[in-house]
Amino acid sequence: MTDAGQLARRYELDWLRVLAFALLIFYHTGMLYVERWGFHYKSQYLSSTLEYLMLASSPWRMLLIWLISGYAFGSVLRRLNHWRQYSKLALTRTVVLLLPLMVGLWLIVPPQLYAEMVQKDGLTLSYWQFYQAFFDLSHPLFNDYRRGVWPHVDVNHLWYLRSLWKFTLVLLLLAPLLYWSPVQQRLSRFFALPLCWQLLGCCLFLFISRYWLEGDARRDVQGFGYFLLGALLVGQPPFWQKLAEARSWLGWGCFGNYLLLCGLYYFYTQPALLPSALQPLLQICLLGSFVLQAALMVWWLLALAERYLNKPHRYLNVANRTVFPIYLVHQSAIIIAALYLTPFQLGGALEAALVLLFTLVASVVFVGVFWYLPWCAALVGLKTTHVFSQWQQRLGYALGLIIVTPLALTLLL
Template structure:
C-alpha cells in the first residue's frame, strides 16, 4: 500500500470525471425523447428505440461519478493529521458545495419547473410572472408541486450536490476509523480478491439495495456505497494491477451483458411475449443484469482509463475547473431550448441537434462570464486562476458560510 504522502496523481480519474459529466449533457438531452422514462419536459418526438441506447450508460454513469468523487476526497483525507484540518475541510466543502446549490435552487433550476408546468398544466404566465410567484413558498400556483428542499424549490438534477455534501460529512466522521492501519490491512485483502468475486459482491449489494427503499433513498444508498469504495481505493495498488490484466474480459463481459440487458428490457416492455407467471422472474433477471452491468462497466472504464488516459494534458486542468459549472447549468439549458423549439416542429433529429448546440454554447458562455468575474466564480463552483489574498479568502468563506447556513440546517433537519 502506498504511503499517503507518496500517492501519485491518477490522471485517468480526472479524465473519467470530465468525460462522465460531459456524458450527462447527451444523456439528459436523450431524456427529452425516450418514450417511457419520465422527465421534467418531453419533446413531441418520442422514441422507444432510443431507450436501448440510453441503457448503455444508465446503469453506471452516476456510480462512476460517485466512485471518482470518493477517491478525490479519500486522497485529501489520507493527508489529514489533526482535527483542525478536518474542521477546515468541512467548512471549505460546505461553502464550495452548498453555495452553488443555493444558486441552483433559486436561479438555475426554476426554468425546469416552468417548462414542466407549461407542458403538464398549460401554464400561460410569462417566465417573469412565474418567477415572481416562485419566491412565495405558499403560493397556490404550486399546490401540486410541494416536493423540494423548500416547498416547490427542488434540487432536480442538482441532487448530486446535496448528496455529496452529506456523504462528505459522513466520510469525515468515519475517516479516523477507515484509515486506521489494522482496518486498512483488512480492506486491502478485500481489494486483493479476484475481480470476479469483487464484481459479484458489488452487484449483490446493488441488487439488495433496490428493495424496500424509495427512489431517493435507494439512489443515495447506492451512491454512498460507491463513494465509500472510491475513498477506500486510495493507495490500493493491488487493485489497479488486477484491473490492468482484466481489461479484455471485462470488455467482453460488458458487451455480452448489455445484449442480455436489452433483450430482457424488450421482454419487459412487451408483456404479451411471456406468460404472466414468468413476469416476476423476468423482473428479477432484468434487475440482476442491470446491476451487474453497473459493476462491470465501472471496472472496465477504470481499466481502460488506467491504460490509455493516465497522463496529464494542458487542457485537462481547464476541463476539470469548468466541468462543475457546466454540470450546474446544462440541464436547465436543455429544457429551455426544448421548450422554445417545440412550436417550430423541426423534427426529432434537427431539434435534438439544436438543443445540444444551444446547451454547449450556453455552457461555454456561462463559464466564460464567471471566469472573468473571479469574485463571483464561487457562486457556480468555478475555480479560476485568480489568486486571492489570505484575508480575502477568509472573508469569502465567512460570507459564504452565512449564506449557506439556512440551506445546511434545512438539509440536516
Template structure:
C-alpha cells in the same frame, strides 16, 4: 505525487480519473438531452418527438454513469483527506467543502433550476404566465400556484439535477465523521483482503451488494445508497495498490461480459413491457432478472472503463486541468439550458433530429458564455463552482469563506433536519 504521514505509501496522481471526470460529466449533457425524447422515462419536460427505441441506446450508460462519477468523487476526497490530521483539520476541510458545494447549490435552487419548473408547468398544467410573472411568484413559498409542487428543499424549491451536490455534501460530512473507523487497522486490513481477491469475485460481490440495495430500498433511496457504496469504494481504494494492479492486467473478459449482459439487459427490458411474450410461469422472473442484469452491468462497466482508462488515459495534458475546472459550472447549468432550449424550440416543430441538434448547440453555447463571463469576473466564479487563475489575498479569501458560510447556513440547517 501525494503522500501521507500516516503511512509511507505514495499515492500517485491518477490522470485517467481526471479524464474520466470530464468525459462522465460531458456524457450527462447528451444523456439529459436524450431524456427529452425517451417515451417511458419521466423528465421535467418532454419533446413532441418521443421514441421507445431510444431507451435501449440510453441503457448503454444508464447502469453506470452516475456510479462512475461517485467513484471518482470518492477517490478525489480520499486522496485529499489523507493530508488531514486530527479533528481540527477535518473541521476546516468540512467547512471549506460546505461553502464550495452548497453556495453553487443555493444559486442553483433559486436561479438555475426554476426554469425547469416553469417548463414543466407550461407543459403539464398549461401555465400561461410569462417567466417573469412565474418567477415573482416563485419566491412566495406559500403561493397557491405551486400547490401541486410542494416537494423540495423548501416548498416547490427543488434540487432537480443538482441532487448530486446535495448528496455529495452529505456523504462528505458522513465520511469525515467516519474517518477514525475508516483509518483503523482492522478496516484497512479488511480492505487489503477484499481488494486482493480476483477481479471476477470482486465484480460478483459488488454486483450482489447493489442488487441487495435495489431490493431493500425504493425510489430515490436506491440511487442514494448505491451512490454512497461506490463513493466509499472510491475512498477505500486510494490506499489499495492491489486493486489498481488488477485493473492494469488485460481484462478482455470484462468487455465480453459487458457486451453480452447488455444484450440480456435489453431483452429483459423489452420483456418488462411485453410480459405476455413469455409463458405465465416465467413472467414473475422478469423484474428480478432485470435488476440482476442492471446491477452486474453497473459494476462490470465501471471496472471495464477503469481498465481502459488506466491503459489509454493515464497521461497528463496541458488542457486537462482547465477542462476539469469547467466541469462543475457546466454540470450546474446544462439541464436548465437543455429544457429552456426545448421549450423555446417546440412550437417550431423542426423534427426530432434537428431539434435535438439545436438543443445541444444552445446548451454548449450557453455553458461557454457563462464560463467566459465568470472567468473574467472572478467574484462571480464561486457562485457557479468555477476556479479561476485569479488569486485573492488571504484576507479576501477568509472574508469570502465567512460570507459564503453565512449564506449557506439556512440551507445547511434545512438539509440536516
C-alpha cells in the same frame, strides 16, 4: 499516512470525471425523447428505440461519478491527521458545495419547473410573472408541486450536490475508523483478492439496494456505497493492477451482458409476449442484468482509463475546472431550448441537434462570464486562475458560510 507513490495523482480519473459529466449533457438531452422514462419536460418526438441506447449508460454513469468523487475526497482525507484539519475541511466543503447549490435552487433550476408546468398544466404566465410567484413559498400556483428543499424549490438534477455534501460529512466522521491501521490492513487483504470476488460484492450490494429500496433512498445508498468505495481505493495498488490484467474479459462481459439487458428489457416492455407466470422471473433477471452491467462497466472503464488516459494534458486542468459550472447549468439549458423549439415542429433529429448546440454554447458562455468575474466564480463552483490573498479567502468563506447556513440546516433537519 501513505507514501508519495500511493498518493500519486491518477490522471485517468480526472479524464473519466470530465467524460462522465460530459455524457450527462447527451443523456439528459436523450431524456427529452425517450418514451417511457419520466422527465421534467418531453419533446413531441418520442422514441422507444432510443431507450436501448440510453441503457448503454443508464446503469453505471452515476456510480462512476460517485466512485471518482470518493477517490478524490479520500486522497484529501488521507493527508489529514488532526481534528482541526477535519473541521476546516468540513467548513470549506460546505461552502464549496452548498453555495452553488443555493444559486442553483433559486436561479438555475426554476426554468425547469416553469417548462414542466407549461407542458403539464398549460401555464400561460410569462417567465417573469412565474418567477415573481416563485419566491412566495405559499403561492397557490404551486399547490401541486409541494416538494423539494423548500416548498416547490427543488434540487432537480442538482441532487448530486446535496448528496455529495451529506456523504462528505459522513465520511469525515468515519475517517478516523476507516484509516485506523488494523482496518487498513484488512482492506488491503480484501483488495488483494481476485477481482471476481470484489465484483460479486458490488453486484450483491447493488442488487439488494435496488430490490429493497426505492427513489431517493436507493439512489443515496448506492451513491454512498460507491463514494465510500472510491475513498477506500486510495493507496490500493493491487486493485489497479488486477484491473489492468482483467481489461479484456471485463470488456467482453460488458458487451455480452448489454445484449442480454436489451433483450430482457424488450420482453419487459412487451408483457403480452410472455405468460404472466414468468413476469416475476423476468423482472429478477432484468434487475440482475442491470446491476451486473453497472458493476462491470465501472470496472472496465477504470481499466481502460488506466491503460489509455493515465497522463496529463494541457487542457485537462481547464476541463476539470469547467466541469462543475457546466454540470450546474446544462439541464436547464436543455429544457429551455426544448421548450422554445417545440412550437416550430422541426422534427426530432433537427430539434435534438439544436438543443445540443444551444446547451453547449450556453455552457461555454456561462463559464466564460464567471471566468472573468473571479469574485463571483465561487457562486457557480468555478475555480479560476485568479489568486486571492489570505484575508480575501477567509472573508469569502465566512460570507459563504453565512449564506449557506439556512440551506445546510434545512438539509440536515
